Amino acid sequence: MPKVLLLGIETSCDDTATAVVRGGVHVLANVSTNQDAFHAKYGGIVPEIASRRHAALLSAAVDDALSRAGTHLDQLDGIAVTAGPGLIGSLVVGVAAAKALAFATGLPLYAVNHLHGHLFAAFLERDAPPPYPFLALLVSGGHTQLVEVESPTALRIIGRTRDDAAGEAFDKTARLLDLPFPGGPALEALGRTGDPKAFAFPRHRPDPGTLDMSFSGLKTSVRYFLESDTGKDARREDVAASFQAAVVDVLIDRTARALDARDYRAVVLSGGVAANGALQSAFLALGERYRIPAFVPERRFCTDNAAMIAAAAERRGDVARVDPLHLVADPNLPFT
Ligand SMILES: Nc1ncnc2c1ncn2[C@@H]1O[C@H](COP(=O)(O)OP(=O)(O)OP(=O)(O)O)[C@@H](O)[C@H]1O
Ligand SMILES: [Mg+2]
Structure with missing residues (x-):
């Protein structure tokens, strides 16, 4: 067309x-x-x-x-x-x-x-669109999946969350932190002044032989932590930053694993969670590490x-x- x-x-x-x-x-x-x-x-x-x-x-x-x-x-x-x-x-x-x-x-x-x-x-507002084949990490409120995109009409899901979507984990964890809806952007804003290394929340990889992910255990461990004696006194900013770091680690680890398995010409980030600054930075760094262009859509x-x-x-x-x-x-x- x-x-x-x-x-x-x-x-x-x-x-x-x-x-x-x-x-x-x-x-x-x-x-x-x-x-x-x-x-x-x-x-x-x-x-x-x-x-x-x-x-x-x-x-x-x-x-x-x-x-x-x-x-x-x-x-x-x-x-x-x-x-x-x-x-x-x-x-x-x-x-x-x-x-x-x-x-x-x-x-x-x-x-x-x-x-x-x-x-x-x-592809929006780009002079040079992502070349095929590319790997896409789609992270939204209802979905979290790695997609191999051979052409506009040949797309294959090669990894996915086994439970919550990453956006859902952001929203549910934001609620635990008494943040307003929608939770993702509010949690990112809170975590901006927090220490991402303050607490080592778990990074779940449900089956190391696959590219699948899991986020419901992470959300639950934040809940138990907040109910614990240490958690009750913890800075909310540090909890938010540490939770976000765990999500980003899992997403980047799975994407890297997919890039190890095949040569792609580009890597593309998409979905609502792609608006997250920490994820965007880690994703752009991943592109540099694999020496392929990394595409992140404008926030809007x-x-x-x-x-x-x-x-x-x-x-x-x-x-x-x-x-x-x-x-x-x-x-x-x-x-x-
Ligand atoms: N800056 C941010 N950091 C983290 N998460 C964010 C940020 N901005 C938006 N989100 C999350 O993105 C999600 C919304 O994305 P999107 O609109 O793509 O989802 P959806 O359309 O509801 O789900 P789907 O696309 O799977 O049907 C929400 O979970 C929201 O919390
Ligand atoms: Mg959506």
């Missing part, structure tokens, strides 16, 4: 996001309405509230993205929407809107896996956004194209 202009729609969780992207790279508009204020008092995302907010906001969010990009529906080349995985009530709002727009305009409709979106975020493209959905649709082209009458949102959409 040469320099196509795509509208992206992303409503898989709690961000109502729209974007206009040219050629899968140039972001003309990237609009996201954060619902944090509506979920904060519950300490987590309430699915019913999320879908109601999407229904209330999406139409205006589409208009907003088009007007910021200085374009109109009739100048687009297609519409890309997240079809899954995610919360079903949230997904159906975006999918229904995208189907209606595609049907009314006759524009092609592209169904995008949310996780493919995270991966292709690394790490957490959920619609630009990444348009980028993935552009890269995957006809493989992602679907009939607007038949697309169905799938909360468990498989990765392939």
Whole structure:
């Protein structure tokens, strides 16, 4: 697809996001309405509230993205929407809107896996995109996996968490530290003045013969520590920094192991946790150690956004194209 202009729609969780992207790279508009204020008092995302907010906001969010990009529906080349995985009530709002727009305009409709979106975020606003084959470390609120990317349409998961996602571990540990929702950024901010070596929390590698990871034991050990006599008096900043160091160590160790097993031309970091500064630094250092380029998306493209959905649709082209009458949102959409 040469320099196509795509509208992206992303409503898989709690961000109502729209974007206009040219050629899968140039972001003309990237609009996201954060619902944090509506979920904060519950300490987590309430699915019913999320879908109601999407229904209330999406139409205006589409208009907003088009007007910021200085374009109109009739100048687009297609519409890309997240079809899954995610919360079903949230997904159906975006999918229904995208189907209606595609049907009314006759524009092609592209169904995008949310996780493919995270991966292709690394291509946004880059002159030189990651060369294939590359290794991707995808770390988000619901997923943590290593992906071998042979081409835009040949992706294979080669390692994954056996229990909690890294983002989930950040969020749950943040709650133990009485930090506000969403926990990941709050925990990073607290840890900034802490000592990452203050406490040696465990680094779990569930099966050394695989590239799999585990984070639930780490979260539990922080909980037991905080309940212990030493933990009660520990500086919260040190606990946050030490927890974060343990997560980063596990992620970097598994990624290094994958890089040992095969020659990749690049290594790509993606997903909401990719916004974490300590992880970004360690990841860039890893690229230097293996002498391959390391790609980290801009922060605004790490957490959920619609630009990444348009980028993935552009890269995957006809493989992602679907009939607007038949697309169905799938909360468990498989990765392939
Ligand atoms: N600076 C940060 N440090 C650590 N974690 C962070 C940071 N910023 C965001 N996160 C974490 O990233 C997660 C959100 O990422 P993302 O929006 O990609 O997840 P999601 O869309 O809910 O899950 P998925 O993509 O797996 O469906 C949350 O767990 C959040 O705490
Ligand atoms: Mg996400």
